[in-house]
Amino acid sequence: MVNFLDIKIFRDQQGNLATTLYRKETATNSLLHTRSQHPHRTVTGIPVGQYLRIKRICSNQEDFKREAKQLYECFRERGYSHNCLKKAYKRALETDRQSLLTSNNTHSGAKNRFGKNNTKPFRLIGDFSAEHNKIKHIINKHWHILQQDSQLKEVIGDTPLITFRRSKNLRDTLSRSHYTQDIKTTWVTSKIKGCHRCGDCSACPFVVRTLNVNQSRDNTEYTIKNYINCKSTCVVYIMQCTCGKIYVGKTLLEQLKQTSRIGDINTVYTRV
Structure with missing residues (x-):
């Protein structure tokens, strides 16, 4: 038996290699709380991703159901509703495990300037805020202005993929890391006025x-x-x-x- 990252590799009763989920003894419930300031799709998408992750790791259906039940309790502690978890579990249960073990590079992106299909969509990344829905609406509403340029249109595509990074929270403001990297100060970055x-x-x-x-x-x-x-x-x-x-x-x-x-x-x- 070998434990590697979050996978436990062992031999089953027939002598074949099998895999299941591995949790460290010091593991804690660090799942994102539903009341955290994140986009709604991100919160509802986490259970789907976690159940699909267990489906991909567990080679046995019984192991998947057992680990999914334990994951259900962890999500309930973090405020997730029963209906949200039920939909995520049902989706993972009906998904073919073989499809989860193969990479999927079928993103429908725009064409780049060389005329080839771009495997990655055009992304707009910014800090998350409570106004993220308004920001997305404004960008999508006026995206056609950028498309009026024929060369730019081939790069940006029809619609952008708007994503958000984690914004600065209260912990970042109150606590600082003991490790600080020395940065050479120049007259450009100097705080001297x-x-x-x-x-x-x-x-x-x-x-x-x-x-x-x-x-x-x-x-x-x-x-x-x-x-x-x-x-x-x-x-x-x-x-x-x-x-x-x-x-x-x-x-x-x-x-x-x-x-x-x-x-x-x-x-x-x-x-x-």
Whole structure:
């Protein structure tokens, strides 16, 4: 007799190899509770998948019925209704075991850009929320807009397969893993805010490291909400002359290239 994962392999009375379900002694009832915030189809689909799993593992019909009865009690402890479990058990009982032992790759997907049938449907994956039904309705309602592109239509197909991943729950917020992977922090991922110098350009001597900017006209203080340095683009910048005059401008270029405008700004100061 050999126990491997959730399968017990042994010889029956005729000396043939047989399989049945194997449970560890430390196994607990960790089935999803019916009151958990999951899509309704996911909750009702779990009993079907579990009964079909037992059907596939158990080579003997009597073993299947015995394990199915024990599984029924586990599901009842997690709040599943009798009718839901009855339908799942009946479906597994009427399913041919040989069909469960062979892979099924007959997904009807769209054609890819090479003109071949895609074995996998086009998936849209997002975090689950209470508005998942509304999200699916909006996507399906306006999917025809994307299909107006002839090349894109061959990739996305007629209808998308909308699936959801587990969203952040209360446990994720209150408890953290003791294992944390060290991540090298760069200026892109840094949580430090304010204006800083990059350290390797000709504009660094002109950059003032600060978190707040004061407007001298009405004494208004502005807080820099992001990390900005000499190489940042799409910024509003302030240049102050030694005489106290201030020049405010905006640019799509890096501040490194703004040093060439210092002479022009000095000319502006003389005209103010």
